Amino acid sequence: MNEKKQNEASTISLKLKDYYLLTKFTLSFTVVFSSVVCYLLVPSVEFDFISVLLLFVGGMLVTGAANAINQVTEKDTDALMNRTSSRPVASGRMSVDEASSFAVIAAISGTFLIGLYFNWTAAGLSLFSLFLYGFIYTPLKKVHSIAVLVGAIPGALPCLIGWAAGDSSLGIGGWILFTLQFFWQFPHFWAIAWVSHEDYGRAGFKLLPSAGGPTKYAAVQAILYSVLLIPIGLLPYAFEMSGLISMIIVSIANIFMLWQCVRLFKEMDVKAARRVMFGSYIYLPVVLLSLLANKIG
Secondary structure (H helix, E strand, O other), X not given: OHHHHHHHXXXXXXXXXXXXXXXXXXXXXXXXXXXXXXXXXXXXXXXXXXXXXHHHHXXXXXXXXXXXXXXXXXXXXXXXXXXXXXXXXXXXXXXXXXXXXHHHXXXXXXXXXXXXHOOHHHHHHHHHHHHHXXXXXXXHOOOOOXXXXXXXXXXXXXXXXXXXXXXXXXXXXXXXXXXXXHHHHHHHHHHHHHHOHHHHHHHOOOOOOOOOXXXXXXXXXXXXXXXXXXXXXXXXXXXXXXXXXXXXXXXXXXXXXXXXXXXXHHHOOHHHHHHHHHXXXXXXXXXXXXXXXHHHO
């Protein structure tokens, strides 16, 4: 009897782990984190635990659904890459029907939760983001590197979704945050594509801006987008969304990103690309939390 219970517990644990991988939980958490922070940055919004929790759950459902669609669509290419071959659909542990059913249920549940509790502007943007990511960006990755530009839109929409949840009129603050996260994604994603170039190449993905792969041209593009982040980072201060200290923190973060991209241009190796990648992971929470600290302070 105990052995049967242990087997059942093990089966449940493995199934939960598969859903954790299907939704790309860590990535989804990062996406929803930016949405929640941007919601709290709306001037009229006061912190309320229930509201934050519901936005988080709704966001995780929609984002998890988008990631499930991505894995269903890319099950064959995921199986070719070392970093993705153990995903549940690619490995065959989860059927396409099961993953697709989860995506539909999660997408509908998350959209209605956001729409009913917050507003339908935020819900509509959530559904639009899912559509762009799952049905436009995902198949486009095999066609042309412009997929990165297209993918940067749903990648930045969480900021606008969070702002819309607190301000359905989509004020200037939401668009500033959207723009900041939009341009941040280029050096971030190109660094990932640089590090995983061989893996992506096996799957036929075209993600770096140069057809030749990790080249000086790709590094220059990363530098250019990092340069653009510097004036964009001043916009929150110009529109009174941040104070002097948070503006300085954001500016330092932008200069740090630029410097890492310049080092990539100089060194042209995976180690330098990895520094850009990990630097970009640190960048976003530092910038968003500095802006939030200014509002709270």
